[in-house]
Amino acid sequence: MPKIADIIVLVVKLGIAGLIGFWFYLDARGRDYAWMFWTFVPIILVITAPVVGVVAMIVLVIVYFMMRPQGTMAKCPHCNKKIIDNLFMCPFCQKNAKKECLVCHEPVPWEAEQCPHCKSRAITKS
Ligand SMILES: [Zn+2]
Ligand SMILES: [Zn+2]
Known part of the structure; x- marks a missing residue:
């Protein structure tokens, strides 16, 4: 049986992965850039590699910042979401x-x- 502490750690990691995934979703979709991939990668990472998950997540965010389409963000005149x-x-x-x-x-x-x-x-x- 898994220990309670292990479960809490996993829940916290999933929470962080969820937040990063959500932010990836908003940012990547606004840049029209592979948002389906970026939304789910953090969660898949935590599930498949729980030990290195957090380090991998930091690397992932850095890689995302380098790879995403660069440009100024503006607000959509209709839905007010940030788009490139x-x-x-x-x-x-x-x-x-x-x-x-x-x-x-x-x-x-x-x-x-x-x-x-x-x-x-x-x-x-x-
Ligand atoms: Zn003209
Ligand atoms: Zn819009």
């Missing part, structure tokens, strides 16, 4: 996070009235 600035469509709510210039077809920030590339005012409304 260069995405046309919000990965959370699937709505357009940018408008499109009808003249040069470049993405235009949602709140802009005018294309920042060619100064045209002909931009999509949604």
